[in-house]
Amino acid sequence: MNKQFETLDEVEIVQLAKDGDEKAFEFIVKKYQNKVANLIFKIIGDASIVEDLTQEVFLRVIESLKEYKFGSALYTWIYRITVNICIDEIRRRQRSRAYSLSDVLSQNPKAEPSHSHVEKTVEQKEMREIIEEAISKLPPEYKTALILREFEDLPYEEIARVLKIRVGTVKSRIFRARKLLAEHLKEYKDLLK
Amino acid sequence: MRHAKIKKLVSEYIDGELKNNIELVKEHIKTCEECAQLFRLHSLVRETLKENTIEVSPYLFTRIQAKLKERKSQQPLWDYIIGFSKELAVVLILIFMLLLGIELISSRSSVKIEEAILSESPSIQKVISSGGDLTKDDVLELTLSNGKRK
Ligand SMILES: [Zn+2]
Numbered sequence: 001m002n003k004q005f006e007t008l009d010e011v012e013i014v015q016l017a018k019d020g021d022e023k024a025f026e027f028i029v030k031k032y033q034n035k036v037a038n039l040i041f042k043i044i045g046d047a048s049i050v051e052d053l054t055q056e057v058f059l060r061v062i063e064s065l066k067e068y069k070f071g072s073a074l075y076t077w078i079y080r081i082t083v084n085i086c087i088d089e090i091r092r093r094q095r096s097r098a099y100s101l102s103d104v105l106s107q108n109p110k111a112e113p114s115h116s117h118v119e120k121t122v123e124q125k126e127m128r129e130i131i132e133e134a135i136s137k138l139p140p141e142y143k144t145a146l147i148l149r150e151f152e153d154l155p156y157e158e159i160a161r162v163l164k165i166r167v168g169t170v171k172s173r174i175f176r177a178r179k180l181l182a183e184h185l186k187e188y189k190d191l192l193k
Numbered sequence: 194m195r196h197a198k199i200k201k202l203v204s205e206y207i208d209g210e211l212k213n214n215i216e217l218v219k220e221h222i223k224t225c226e227e228c229a230q231l232f233r234l235h236s237l238v239r240e241t242l243k244e245n246t247i248e249v250s251p252y253l254f255t256r257i258q259a260k261l262k263e264r265k266s267q268q269p270l271w272d273y274i275i276g277f278s279k280e281l282a283v284v285l286i287l288i289f290m291l292l293l294g295i296e297l298i299s300s301r302s303s304v305k306i307e308e309a310i311l312s313e314s315p316s317i318q319k320v321i322s323s324g325g326d327l328t329k330d331d332v333l334e335l336t337l338s339n340g341k342r343k
Contacts, residue, residue, distance in 0.1 A: 022258075029254050037249045042242055054249055058257050059264070131241040149208060150235070151242040156210050175204040178231055181238065191237070192230040 010074055018065050029058050032075065036082050042147045043086040045136045053089060057082050072161055079152075079162045083144055090140045130191065134184040142177035149174055196225050203228045207235045 005013050005027040016024035037054045041047055060081050068077055135143060148159045156170045163170070185191055199221045205211040206218040222228050 026254055029257060033249045033253055034247075038246050041247050047247055050247060051249060051253065054253065055257055055260065059260060062257075062261065127237070128241050128244060131237055135238065135241075146238070147242065150239045156208070171205060171210070172201075174208065175201055178204055178234060182227075182230060182234055185234070192233050 011070060014065070014068065014070070014074055017062075018068070025062055028061070028074070032078055033058070035075070036078060039079065039082050039147070039152065040086055042151050043083070043140070043144055044089060045132065049089070053085055057085055060085070076158060076161050079148070080164070083148075083162060087140050087144070127191065130185070130188055134181050137184055138177055138180055142173050142180065145170055145173040146177040196221070196227065199225075200228060200231070203231055207232060 005024065008016075013024050013027055017028055033054060036057050037050050040053045040057075041050050044050070044053070057078070061078060064081075068074075135146070138146065145159055145163065148154045148162060149156075154162070156167050156174075159170045160167045165173075182192070199218060202211055202214060202218050203222065206215065206222075211218060222232060
């Protein structure tokens with residue numbers, strides 16, 4: 001990283017970037033790129049798309065830097081852009097999945113999901129895989145709030161700022177995310193013992 | 194407090210965000226299996242999320258730079274104009290005011306000439322109607338009448 005900026009305040013660096021200083025923008029990208037990439041990785045759960053989406057986040061950052069008013073911390077603002085891009089991506093994927101599922105069903109009407117409920121033991125699957133799968137099934141709004149809490153360690157108030165929602169809403173989204181996870185994991189009866 | 198009421202507080206307690214009833218929740222977790230599970234779930238989720246992380250390629254910034262240049266070169270002229278819309282508006286207003294000013298000044302001077310011809314100076318009318326063919330007496334009369342008006 002550029003040493004010239006290490007001694008500067010973040011506000012000063014952002015101001016330089018706003019004024020078109022490319023080195024200042026590079027400093028911001030390199031400071032947050034891995035944080036952004038991991039947040040995307042956790043929310044989307046697909047490593048193959050992380051690099052492209054991280055790139056998209058910083059392009060949006062530089063293009064809308066003029067609108068950044070220093071009212072919130074820079075990372076809050078960057079995280080908000082990241083979450084919005086992730087939610088767009090999830091919706092895009094859901095739409096295309098809905099198409100492909102309806103295609104399959106129209107071609108083969110018998111291919112319906114089975115309702116048989118076989119209790120699985122943890123040995124059948126890696127524990128991490130089970131948890132990751134359960135998290136991936138959460139509605140994006142709940143999942144995002146939970147990840148900002150458990151992975152980013154953000155307090156409720158910061159999560160509220162990133163997601164532009166009330167603290168009470170953050171509280172209930174995280175609570176519901178945990179309740180849903182517990183339900184998903186019920187079939188692995190010894191996991192939470 | 195019963196489980197139904199307390200379970201919402203457990204999630205807040207787990208996150209260190211609970212401000213009241215902390216002891217109550219602590220005691221409840223010791224005796225309630227469902228709430229204790231929520232606590233274990235929190236640890237598992239945390240461990241899982243933190244376990245597997247990634248790093249971006251060292252060329253990410255170079256790629257962003259290239260993309261930025263590409264986007265800038267593709268930007269149509271209209272975007273460029275919109276980018277300067279404020280400045281453009283100021284310039285247009287200035288041009289408009291300037292034209293308006295010129296129009297006002299020129300119309301005012303033409304009124305003056307008209308007034309002079311029609312009412313203010315009958316001597317000029319006389320000169321015009323005579324077609325420039327004035328006698329010495331006419332000139333003397335006009336000079337005297339102009340002097341009186343002043
Ligand atoms: Zn309970």
